[in-house]
Amino acid sequence: MSSQVYWYTTKELTYLPKLNGNEKAEVVIVGGGMAGLSAAQRIIKEGCSVTLIEKDFCGSGASGKTSGFITPESEIELSVLVSNYGSEKAKRIWEFVLSGVEIIRKNIIENKIECDYQIQDSLFIGNNNAGYGYAKKEHEIRKSLNYKSTLHNSESIKNIIGSLAYVGGAQYPDTFGMNSFLYCQALRDILINQGVKIFEQTSAVSIKENLVITNEGSISADFIIVCADRFIPDLKRMEKEIYHVQTFLGISKPLSDGDMDKVFPKNKMMVWDTDSVYNYFRAIGQNRLLIGGGDLLYTYARSVSNNTERFKKRLTSYMKNKFPFLNMELEYVWPGMLGVSKDLLPVMGTDPNSNKIWFVGAAAGLPWAAALGVYAAEKFLSGRDEFDGVFSWKRNFAIGRRMQMLLTTPPTYAISHGIAKYL
Numbered sequence: 001m002s003s004q005v006y007w008y009t010t011k012e013l014t015y016l017p018k019l020n021g022n023e024k025a026e027v028v029i030v031g032g033g034m035a036g037l038s039a040a041q042r043i044i045k046e047g048c049s050v051t052l053i054e055k056d057f058c059g060s061g062a063s064g065k066t067s068g069f070i071t072p073e074s075e076i077e078l079s080v081l082v083s084n085y086g087s088e089k090a091k092r093i094w095e096f097v098l099s100g101v102e103i104i105r106k107n108i109i110e111n112k113i114e115c116d117y118q119i120q121d122s123l124f125i126g127n128n129n130a131g132y133g134y135a136k137k138e139h140e141i142r143k144s145l146n147y148k149s150t151l152h153n154s155e156s157i158k159n160i161i162g163s164l165a166y167v168g169g170a171q172y173p174d175t176f177g178m179n180s181f182l183y184c185q186a187l188r189d190i191l192i193n194q195g196v197k198i199f200e201q202t203s204a205v206s207i208k209e210n211l212v213i214t215n216e217g218s219i220s221a222d223f224i225i226v227c228a229d230r231f232i233p234d235l236k237r238m239e240k241e242i243y244h245v246q247t248f249l250g251i252s253k254p255l256s257d258g259d260m261d262k263v264f265p266k267n268k269m270m271v272w273d274t275d276s277v278y279n280y281f282r283a284i285g286q287n288r289l290l291i292g293g294g295d296l297l298y299t300y301a302r303s304v305s306n307n308t309e310r311f312k313k314r315l316t317s318y319m320k321n322k323f324p325f326l327n328m329e330l331e332y333v334w335p336g337m338l339g340v341s342k343d344l345l346p347v348m349g350t351d352p353n354s355n356k357i358w359f360v361g362a363a364a365g366l367p368w369a370a371a372l373g374v375y376a377a378e379k380f381l382s383g384r385d386e387f388d389g390v391f392s393w394k395r396n397f398a399i400g401r402r403m404q405m406l407l408t409t410p411p412t413y414a415i416s417h418g419i420a421k422y423l
Contacts, residue, residue, distance in 0.1 A: 002333075006332040011185060019217045020216060023197065023217070023218075023219040023220075025051040027048060027223045027225060029051070029227060030224070032060070033058070033061050034373065035227035035363055035372050036373060037184060038371075040373075041107075042381070043377045044196050051219050052198045052199070053199045058198070059185055061231075063369060064181035065334065067280065068178045068179055068282075070175060070367060071122045071175040072175075074364045075338075076344040081093055084420065090145075094145075100370035101174070104366065107183075108183070111186070115182035116177070117178050118283065121171050121172060121267065121269050122271075122272075123160065123270065123272075124138055124169055124273075126169055127273050153168045160265065160266060165322045166322070177270055180366060204228070224358070225377070226358070226361075227369075230340075230361070238361065242339055243300075243409055243413045245300065245417075246336070248293065248311040250290070251284070253328075254286050255328065260283060262326070276422075277293065278294070279291070295311060295314065298335075300410040300413055300414050308333040308335065311335075315330060341393075360375070
């Protein structure tokens with residue numbers, strides 16, 4: 001078994017040049033993941049000069065290591081948003097993340113990006129009666145807000161997923177899966193051709209008004225957008241408001257057509273369960289299965305764990321329990337860190353010392369990141385502000401800074417996420 005990120009094996013990696021000396025641009029973007037690339041794309045369309053720096057290579061962080069589930073439901077469901085914010089505000093937030101789905105889809109189609117684009121419905125599935133109740137609630141909320149959804153009970157679910165171990169679930173369309181590393185790499189190349197200056201292996205050391213200082217030089221700009229996700233605290237910003245959760249992903253060896261058809265009797269889907277530390281899987285190219293999930297031992301760990309052997313056993317056991325007929329072997333397993341806030345919504349806002357510096361982070365899912373990148377761009381272009389208060393890093397959280405200092409950060413985030421999702 002390899003601990004290499006499988007996506008990185010699907011394209012020969014080439015680095016762009018490092019920054020060398022001093023540059024000037026109207027906008028500097030820090031971070032070459034989904035948010036940063038989406039921001040650059042939106043700004044360059046208006047003819048403004050854009051420089052983007054990335055400390056490794058574009059798509060090297062969470063954006064390129066992720067599962068590639070392009071769905072509005074990531075760490076927080078629509079029913080949770082309605083419970084926490086009411087129907088009207090929840091729908092506004094939901095439409096925001098849906099816009100991220102469409103940004104990515106439009107890019108793939110219009111630019112003919114080769115990234116294992118697979119149109120697959122989403123299936124939110126219950127392992128037991130309580131889980132089915134949770135999925136049913138999600139279905140009912142979706143229908144009440146005029147979103148498409150199909151509820152499957154214990155009988156009809158057998159026609160959708162080839163397992164007797166699930167009690168039921170909610171299915172909805174207009175979602176898809178992709179190889180996010182290939183997407184980021186393709187968008188990087190598109191942006192270069194459009195005139196965006198991109199420097200890789202160039203780390204931001206400090207950020208001041210109108211100036212980004214890097215390990216290779218500096219860039220002055222009229223506006224600075226920082227899309228560094230969980231690394232924003234390394235720049236001494238949002239140190240209490242952004243942390244991370246750790247997940248693991250596995251990729252199986254190619255399966256037979258027969259086995260794949262048994263797992264997905266009708267159509268291939270993107271599936272995740274209702275457990276608090278949930279498991280998820282979907283079909284990818286070459287008849288492989290992508291399987292992922294968390295682990296209570298590592299979810300809130302301060303640093304990346306490379307105990308992939310433990311998680312291989314956990315994922316293999318899960319799939320064997322759900323699909324006893326499946327002779328599946330994992331060929332790749334790797335860990336990843338996802339930036340999150342205490343209430344699982346993104347955080348953004350101006351720097352405390354300058355309104356010319358805008359931060360976005362804790363985008364728990366690629367659609368969130370794409371939508372946030374475009375929002376940040378339009379903040380510069382037109383002063384867009386309708387979500388400034390909703391996602392402000394200064395908003396009230398269930399556990400504030402003082403209590404967080406007493407509890408320490410990992411317990412604070414574990415408790416806060418429980419409150420956000422279940423209370």
